[in-house]
Amino acid sequence: MRITRRKTAALVVSAVLAGSLAACSPGGGGSTGSGTVTVYAAASLKKTFTELAAKFEAAHPGTKVTLNFAGSSDLVTQITQGAPADVFASADSKNMTKLSDASLVDGDPVDFATNVLEIAVPPANPASISSFADLAKPGVKVVVCAPQVPCGAATEKVEKASGITLKPVSEESSVADVLGKVTSGEADAGLVYVTDVKTAGDKVKGITFPESGQAANTYPIATVENSKNKELAKAFIELVTGSEGRKVLGDAGFGAP
Amino acid sequence: MNPSLNASPADGGHGYSGIPRWLYLPAAVGALFVLLPLAAVLAKVNWAQFIPLVTSAASLDALGLSLRTSAASTLLCLVFGVPLAMVLARRPFRGQRLLRAFVLLPLVLPPVVGGIALLYTFGRQGLLGKSLELAGIQIAFSNTAVVLAQAFVALPFLVVSLEGALRTAGNKYEAVAATLGAAPTTVLRRVTLPLVMPGLASGAVLSFARSLGEFGATLTFAGSLQGVTRTLPLEIYLQRESDADAAVALSLLLVAVAVAVVGLSYRKPGRQVGA
Incomplete structure (x- = not known):
């Protein structure tokens, strides 16, 4: 009860502050x-x-x-x-x-x-992925974005352009969910953006592939x-x-x- | 609002509802708070497209999967939840309160946290996952993962309902049966379970309903693939990205199924008591 009240008070205070900031805004120079x-x-x-x-x-x-x-x-x-x-x-x-x-x-x-796609694999690369074609090998657990979201649409484009059809074990709703499956080691590989691999640091290893150029976002x-x-x-x-x-x-x- | 003309406190007994009138206003606001968003969904439904939207292959796959996995997880809850509730209700032991608190934890835990916990337990790199994989059992990205995620969040509902029913029923009849020479298993089968059947039934239905709505743990732990792991809530979440009409239509479908299930649970106990 007390916590809730305090929280409410904090909300009110921040709302008032935000309001007064907004009120201050017009008329500034520059x-x-x-x-x-x-x-x-x-x-x-x-x-x-x-x-x-x-x-x-x-x-x-x-x-x-x-x-x-x-x-x-x-x-x-x-x-x-x-x-x-x-x-x-x-x-x-x-x-x-x-x-x-x-x-x-x-x-x-x-x-x-x-932004282009890149293959993300766990640091040890358990399925020895080195190319886009490797993702279609039997037994490889690959996770992609669902076609309804931008990264999934890009994945579909790459599949069409390269003629390689993937059989993903999961089609996630966001890049973060794909990365999560890779960093936790559940999946052998995931398709995300180059920038996501960079942000993930050493939790994943990135593998670039030439076909990604077919689907730049x-x-x-x-x-x-x-x-x-x-x-x-x-x-x-x-x-x-x-x-x-x-x-x-x-x-x-x-x-x- | 609710005039009972001749009723006076002196009448006592029958007519007294025990509710001060001013309670009706906040009660109505509370009811509206739940009903209004449902009405808003109804208002958003594209009725011309409703049937095609909910009967698309993806929708039917999701609905079928949701019903099948929820049934399986309810069964799992019964198999493990009934004994758990019995132990918690009937046998005082050291650390019982602590155990109960932990069993109830999934009720308050954000489902995503449940998903992460399951991942580190049954995942490929998880606590049990490695041994399971050696035994040739793969849980990740399968139906089983969905059922586990659902059972994890649904189990407390069964345990709470049943434990409450067991405590309310008391153990008088059980004691009598035992003094008459019935073995513990016979007492359980012939006395205890029939006695708490309404509580057990509503607990099972609540577990089923909770399983049906499971989203976060499934998304984190099981993944999302049509016909395998993409349950109705996950399908709604995905459709929302591209086709708002489909998401709304499926939401209504899920609400309808949930209402049917919960409605069933609140009629059944009454009937059985009457029988």
């Missing part, structure tokens, strides 16, 4: 304005966008970047249901198109990164139509698409658009 910019970004952008947000706040004193990471289609649902986003960065063009179709995109989306970014702070939203997009953004994204394994 060419790009100040205040809060809320960025909805695909889960795979977590590391890079967190870094870029810090850079943005440092370069624009008085501004605050609020980040919300989730699967791209979840984010589209949230924004169409009225969530207060200023910027949307999607992991594929399909979900950006969904948002444009709902007339919720201001101007044209800009492509800012690409493009990441578009755009200002949301209902944004209350379009100036700042555009400034953030400039940072992401500019040289500084390029460097951070490149370091994380993203390709140039």
Whole structure:
């Protein structure tokens, strides 16, 4: 009871604080304005966008970047249901198109990164995987994303282009679930993005394969139509698409658009 | 609201409901809190497409798998949960409270945590998984994994219901039967189990319902493959990514099955008591 009350109090306090911050925002000087910019970004952008947000706040004193990471289609649902986003960065063009179709995109989306698939195996590589074709060998437990999600759509494209059909033991709903099955040693191999392998560090071993080029995912970014702070939203997009953004994204394994 | 004109406290007995009237308002809010979201799902259903959506191959596979695995996990709960409840209710022993607390843990544990725990137990690299694999048994990514995940979260429901029923029933009749020379197994079969049958039945139905709704532990532990491990909740979660209408239609299907199951559980005990 006491804990709940304290929690409620904390919520109220933070809500009031957030409100007063928002109230302070208009009227600040500077060419790009100040205040809060809320960025909805695909889960795979977590590391890079967190870094870029810090850079943005440092370069624009008085501004605050609020980040919300989730699967791209979840984010589209949230924004169409009225969530207060200023910027949307999607992991594929399909979900950006969904948002444009709902007339919720201001101007044209800009492509800012690409991502390709990579094979992730447990560090010891128990099934001795060295190529995409190895994944189709009998007895190999391979886990992929379901075709309904972007990484699964990319997997399907690679299968079609290479003529190799995989028989996965599981089709997961997210890259994180695929990685989880690999890091826990349940699966012999999983198909995830290059950037995910990099983020996972030495918990998995990455194996690149030439066929992945057939299915590069493009990441578009755009200002949301209902944004209350379009100036700042555009400034953030400039940072992401500019040289500084390029460097951070490149370091994380993203390709140039 | 509920006028019983001649009723006065002096009448006592029959008409007294024991509820102050002001309770009705928060009670109504509580009921609405549960019913409104269900109504919202109903309002979102695309009725023109409903039948094709719920009868697609993927949906039927998911429904069939959910029913089969939930039945199997309920059986597992009965086989191990009934003895567990008996021991907890009838035999005081050291560490009993602790054991009960741990048995009830899955009730409050986030299912994902249950999934991770199962993974480290039955997974390939897990505590038992290695020996199982040597014995040629592979649990990961199979029906069995789904059933284990469901049984893990459903077992407490059976144990709680049955233990409560056992305590309420008391052991008078059992003691009498024993003094009349009945062996413990006979007492269990002829006296105890018939006595707690309503509690056992509702416990089993609750376990089934909980198994039907299992999501987190299955996703973490069993994976997701059509016809093998992708139960109805997992199918809903996946469809939501691409086809919101299908997700809503399947949600309604799951709600309908759950309502049917739970409705059954609350009618059966009454009938049996009457019989």
